Amino acid sequence: MNPLSIICHGIVLLTLLVATQAQAVEILHWDRKPLPVDLPVGSERVIVLDRNVRVGLPREIASVDTLRVQSAAGAIYLKANKPFDTQRVRIQDVETNEVVLFDLTAKESGASDEEIQVVFPDGGSADASDSASADSSSSGKADRQAGEATQAHTPVPVVLTRYAAQSLYAPTRTLEPVQGINRVAMRLPERMPSLLPSLPVTATPMAAWKFNGWVVTAVRLLNRDPSRAFELDPRWLQGDLYSATFMHPTLGQRGSVRDTTTAFIVTRGQPLAQALPLSDLADGGVSASFEEGIRVGGDS
Structure with missing residues (x-):
């Protein structure tokens, strides 16, 4: 094998290694026991549930100075701004009212920032994706109807409000653009x-x-x-x-x-x-x- 071939093989291997590391995901299985999650101070960590949820924080970490919590498209984005001891956080599915418990701990060192995928015992994590895909056509139909309703003199505030709510709280892949918004x-x-x-x-x-x-x-x-x-x-x-x-x-x-x-x-x-x-x-x-x-x- 000539030197150029060795270099090319090395580049390919390095590229694959970097891609593998970039896509690393930690899998957590919800079995009604609190899921332990360590947060690196100063770095964001993502928890993917593929569900529409509410986040309930204990008073000790309910300040953005301690923990920033944001959510979009079935994922929760957590960024600890200072270390804190283990705190129990309630995540509630707004459609089924099912509660998932997380024990969050923020650490200055030793905590991974890998994405976390939560798998539910009924296959909810995978099924949610399939369900969203199955509902995509009906969601798209609703959006098209919203556009048609606007043209048919349905009040613009109604259409805008509906579109804004879907943009923030519906899975991104199910949202189709409404012409003019x-x-x-x-x-x-x-x-x-x-x-x-x-x-x-x-x-x-x-x-x-x-x-x-x-x-x-x-x-x-x-x-x-x-x-x-x-x-x-x-x-x-x-x-x-x-x-x-x-x-x-x-x-x-x-x-x-x-x-x-x-x-x-x-x-x-x-x-x-x-x-x-x-x-x-x-x-x-x-x-x-x-x-x-x-x-x-x-x-x-």
């Missing part, structure tokens, strides 16, 4: 305290879409009160808003699986940044648009 930059602060000033709620912008002069903005709402739950009423929202839809009618006390929900806020002729009370826009830096939010599920 485009993702837009939000230009919003990271927190909007005057949006719901009467409640101890943290409002965080997630993403925005525009269509024919209308804009819908998804805003994550987190209850900061560990002792009280609240009914949600769109009339409590402050600003020059056209309409608002909540994923859930109530917001549970902090630390519960229902302490987070999403509001889809529609504005007409202007983005939410221009419709908010001026105090919000004067409160700090502008956040970048991001897709991931706590995945809460539900129907719009």
Whole structure:
């Protein structure tokens, strides 16, 4: 074998090795026993469940300064910003109400950042993918109907709100574009305290879409009160808003699986940044648009 051939073989072997390492996945089997997960401080780790879930954090790690939790397309993204001892976290399937328990521990060293795939005893992880594929045609049909309904004078806010909810909480592979709807930059602060000033709620912008002069903005709402739950009423929202839809009618006390929900806020002729009370826009830096939010599920 000549030197050039040896080099080529070495490159191929190295490429395969790197690809194998990049695609490494840790498999965890849910058998009703808490699943131990170590998190590397400062690095993100992904847990794939292929399910629409809510995340319930214990009070000890419920701050973004300790643990950042985001979710999209059936995956949970965890980033520990400081080390912490083992804490039990509840992940609840919003469709079946099944609860999966994780024992999370954040470590300065010795924790892997490999992706984790959770396998359920009924084959739920694999079946979920098959089910999503089977439902793809019906989901696509629904999206096409939404586009047709818009042309048939169905209210644009309804179509926009439905599309935004599906974009955030339906599997990406099942979402088909609706002609004329485009993702837009939000230009919003990271927190909007005057949006719901009467409640101890943290409002965080997630993403925005525009269509024919209308804009819908998804805003994550987190209850900061560990002792009280609240009914949600769109009339409590402050600003020059056209309409608002909540994923859930109530917001549970902090630390519960229902302490987070999403509001889809529609504005007409202007983005939410221009419709908010001026105090919000004067409160700090502008956040970048991001897709991931706590995945809460539900129907719009």
